[in-house]
Each structure stands twice: as C-alpha cells, then as structure tokens.
Amino acid sequence: MNILIPPPRGFEFAELEQRTVDLQTRMRAKNIDVAFFTTEPEFRYFSGFKSQFWESPTRPWFIVVPAFGKPIAVIPEIGVAGFEDTWIEDVRSWPSPRPEDDGISLLASTLSEVSKSSRRIGSMIGPETHLRMPATNYALLQDKLSQHSMIDVSLMVRDLRSVKSHAEIDKIRFACQVTAAGFEYLRHNLSIGMTERQACKAMHLEMLRLGADACPYLISASGQGGYDNIIMGPTDRALGEGDVLIIDTGANFDGYFSDFDRNYAFGRTESDTIAAYDAVYQATEAGLAIAEPGRTTGDVWQAMWSVLKKNGVLGNDVGRMGHGLGMQLTEWPSHVPNGDVILKPGMVLTLEPGMVFSKKRMMVHEENIVITESGCEMLHQRTWKSMPIITR
Structure with missing residues (x-):
C-alpha cells in the first residue's frame, strides 16, 4: 500500500x-498607495486565510494591502473568528449579506484612509483575472472613490506569484505524487468494459485515500485509436477494444494543485496511435531538456513543437503547450509560439505537448516541473515510456 508523507x-x-513586502516594493515603484483583492487565490496568498466558504457566491471578501504596513481584512462578520489564526491584525467587518451595501462603503472608506498620497489604487483588472463582485458594486466603489484612480496590478501580482517558495513547491510536489500514484493504481485496475466514469471515480477515491484534500478537476475522453475532445467527460461510455482513454486531473493539497494526464490503450492498438504516443513522449523530453533559467516560454514551445513536426503533427488546437501551476489549476505564463516570459528558479510549470495525428484523433502528454538553479526537476514520476495496453 502506498504511503505518502x-x-x-x-x-x-x-x-x-x-x-506582502515584495508586492509593496512593486507598488511603491509604480506610485500606488494601496491595492485591494477580491478573489480567493490572492486573498489567501497575502492573508493565509483558507476557507471552503468561498464556494458560496453570497458574500464578498476583501483584502487591502497598503504600500506600507500589514494588510487589512474587510470581511463579512461571519468570517471574523477565522482570522484569529492569521497574521492579520486589522479586521473590519459588516453584517453580510446586505445587498444594498455589501461591504462597499466599508471597503471604500478603508481604501480612502490609506490612499492619501498619489490616490492611486491597485485592482486586479488585467488578463486571466476577474472581480468577484457584481459589476454594479464595482461601479459604486469607483463612484465613492471618484477622486482616486484605479490602476491594474494584475501583472505585478502574477509575476510575484509565478515564483514559488520552498513551502509552496512542497505542497505542489505532494499533490503531484498523489496524482501519479493514482494513475499507477488505475493502470492495474482498469479493464475492458469499464466506463469512463467508473475509471475516473476509482482514481478519484484512490487519490483521496493517498492524501489529496480534493480533486475538483478530473476529466476524460476516449475513442477508437485516439480522442478528439479532451475538456469534457467523464461519460458513461464503455471502454472497448481499440479505444484510447486519456484522464487529465488536478488533485489539490492545502490549496495547491497538480495538473497532468495519462493515456491508456485497450486491446488491439493501431500503429499510428503508438507512434503518436511516442512522439508526444519525445516532445516532452525535449521540453525537459531545455527548461532552465534564462530560457523563455517560447523556447520551450519551440523545442516541443519541433519534435511533433518531425513526427507528422497535423495541428494543435489547444493554443498552448503548457502553463504555470500553483494555487490555481492553470496560472500564468503559457508556453506559446514566440513566448517571451523568461523562466526563473521557483517557477512551477506544466509541459503539455499535444498533436492531432489523424482526423478527429489526437494525443496529449502533460507533466509538472519546477525550474531549478541549473535546469528543471520533475515533481512526480515520469509517465510510462511505452503506452500501457489494457488487455483484460
């Protein structure tokens, strides 16, 4: 029995x-007095407050980071007790839910209080972000702060979050190891006639047994000799002779994700399917070889694409071949053609080469790595060099 610590x-x-200090240094360089955050990853990143209550859309939560000093929590009264175990000392609350003014006046007064110099307020309004509040509330906030300017801080925050600490990497590594063990368990417990849903549920339960807190992302696809849709499922489709099953999953431990996939063939397997599996495996090897500090996301993409091109790739409809990983299942940056993001030690990334190798048939590999001082390190056991074939 696997035991993971x-x-x-x-x-x-x-x-x-x-x-917080790292963000404040960036803020002061841009003459920003204060920034506020409304979404769970950023709220947790600066406060350390972790709660399942974010699953409810009813109440908004705000964390305010001034250019100097500790953050200020502006939260519903129901959450005050939970802040006793955080490093935040200034906790301001209101009796939410209160739709007519759900914390907006309190947030506005807090921001105004700590924005006396430039009157520039940082907000997450850039790419790959959203404001977890009604649009009318954000408009009301802007109206209350009409003498201030809202400045996008999403780029500085994503740059800050892209480099993980040792403690963060340890959490991601554990989530990855649990996921790899779940895939290995499934390899020995799949059988012809099982459905996609049965396969995914068996793996899900094993990952929970091994220590995952949750597995909110677990998708699958299958088809004769390949698959053409990898973002849906699982379905009740039975796995039969000649099928290929992909499962792509993200287990979570203490708020940090894994994200990678595995492929399984059933019974007689077409030669071009085996060749496609070998090609994406080799493409991943090329990505592993080049992923190091100083290289760019475009370099990683090109290394993997060159291998796929030599192996007759017909296309890749995903739009990228890997991305950042951490508190969210997908994070910035993306491996794209001509990508110019420079890799730094501490970045956790996925390598995800995929190829269309015939009409409505594709093959995808994905692995999770961390950039080190001299190259990169796998965060889990590498996938099988040869495609596993289920014959029972």
Missing part, C-alpha cells in the same frame, strides 16, 4: 509577510 499545512507568518 504530506508536508506541513499552512505557512509561517514570515513567508506571508515577505509576500
């Missing part, structure tokens, strides 16, 4: 403080 939960207050 999880790392400690949570973070030392010193790490949360350093994250």
